[in-house]
Amino acid sequence: MDVSYILDPLNDAQREAVTAPPGPVLVLAGAGSGKTRVLVHRAAWLIGVERVSPWGMLAVTFTNKAAAEMRGRLQELLGVPAAGMWIGTFHGLSHRLLRAHWREAGLPEAFQILDAEDQQRVVRRVLRSLELDEARWPPKEVQRFINARKDEALRPARVDHRGDPYVQQLVRVYRAYEEHCARAGLVDFAELLLRTLELWHGHPQLLAHYRERFRHILVDEFQDTNAVQYDWLKLLAGHSGQVFAVGDDDQSIYGWRGARVENLKRLTDEFPATRIVRLEQNYRSTSTILRAANAVIAYNQGRMGKSLWTAGEPGEPLELYSAFNEQDEARYVVGRISAWIEHGGAPNEVAVLYRSNAQSRAFEEALIMSAIPYRVYGGLRFFERAEIKDALAYLRLAANRDDDASFERIVNQPARGIGERTLAAVRERARHEDSSLWHAARLLVAEGATATRAAKALQGFLERIDRIASRMRGLPLHEQVDQALGESGLLEHYKADRSEKGRARVENLEELVNAAQSFAHEGELPPEAEGLDPLAAFLAHAALEAGEAQGDPGQPCVQLMTLHAAKGLEFSLVFLCGMEEGLFPHQLALEESGRLEEERRLCYVGLTRGRRHVVLSYAERRRLHGAETFPHPSRFLYELPQELLHEVRPRVTVARPASPAGADTDVDHAPGLPGALHLGQRVAHPKFGEGVVLNYEGKGSHARVQVNFEHAGSKWLVVAYANLEPV
DNA sequence: ACCACCTGTTATTAT
């Protein structure tokens, strides 16, 4: 049997992992050491050599992107699709199981998935029904509390409040929240996992069935598993523990949502037979980039210990640019990208990485100005847009009348004369009957108990939903969506808005029909959708995979994303922007003890995304939450070996304005500049008239300043030639 | 009940 196609592309360590005899395996895989390759080749090995049917294998990842990549690469390696193999995210696979066994799981057949925003609305609703003040019980915190408990597999009854009245109250809200979800047939993200775990616990014959089937489990990014996910895997693996897990403790960046690095150690403790393989050769980056990354991560305590090395060339030093402000930062980055593209570089080989989504804006503006195609990942995504969620809510309510969250969302959207008073009556009745809002509204209408005008409006709404549901029957998915858009009055409503925003919304709604069409038609209905009716599958897809924000996937684009979103990806040219204390490491992480190391791991992740070039940048002033700040350079910059750094531009060359309240005191004066030019200085130019100095660059005879002229607009001028007169 | 406007609040990371 020729297995060279599986083994030849592997190094010794990779081969050891791939060919390990049956039994638990933990692969500690450093960044760029071929982690995905090992997973994929392991699957191929099991199929090709161990004669395991793909049908008996389960592969779990954390993101849809990772799952899709694994599926694609496996298919490429095998030459055929690995039909029957379950590949998906924890959430996707759990969802699939719950759809198949909704009855045993205690869910209604048409249960709907709550995304984070939906969940917050439900929490608000519950807080109100308990008459708790939102100021004292911030919905966000309550939401975090609930999710954190669920991530630990703790139902309200099992939460240890230790007599703390504050926690007791939170538990009360948690319980009420659960009751609300149960009645409305709503399942949040954490619930998908926990409910599946309980499904197995409560139905041993079901568990036995899946254990029998999935003798081989592959897990990606094991360091990101939370308590429930660990239990989920352990339960499914059973005593044999045939888990092939790949992970890297240095890339654990999801602690804030319950991930536990300790699960790596726990696995080896609870399955003592676990074979540990270390992948330490990096194939991705230059040795310079690797040295830089290793130096930074070395500041962390208690690592499991790996030393990444490469046989690659040293390459270029890392570049560091200190920008005047975020616009200057973006300008520099985009300038660098332009040069890269001019020299024949591919735009899609470039990534601009940052700590928080809000930072994308300055880069987007600069990229648009330079007409460079780009794509932003994250942020507000397609299925998270308000108009899309409105439309989906119509579909969801048509599918499940008890879905209170959807009911609340659209009962008066578009406005149809159902106001707060009417709604209050419906809620009150629902509480009284312990029923859904839909049921309560029905009763009120039937009894004619509300004012006739309100009752008519309410009745109109109920009939509208019923009409949508009945007209949808038998139609292909995209026509169902199209039909609902029309019948709901949503399309009309948004069309009436002739503003820019309104037009965009109409476009999005139309795009939703297209999305439905391609979802159903492309023949690649996600496998977890099998056996589901297309609408249910589409709605689940919308909740579980929010879709990309924008960008034309057809053309090569510069990639903009957060550091978190970049994990698992690699690029020839990587920008790490906003390297500032308070931004990265983030302020909120600095305020809580013990969270700095995760930020540092995030920095490690960022650096190791780069193959050839890494450019770091920070701004000396930055508008943050509407206010001007004067941040200090990130500590991570000081943790980099300075000999690996090349500072692109010497620091201050033109006098800076005095900073407020001692934020920064070094007001340097540039040698060789005529007069006292400084930022904010009013100047006069012989041709352009008067203006204000906005920005500066370079030094000596090359110094340039940006001046915003009252009539001529903003211009960059070489100070030596411009003849500027301070006014 | 609806809409436009104002005011106060709040700011990561994401399945």
Add this chain to the structure above:
DNA sequence: AACAGGTGGT
């Protein structure tokens, strides 16, 4: 800066 929620006029 952005947004949710509240206020006041229609």
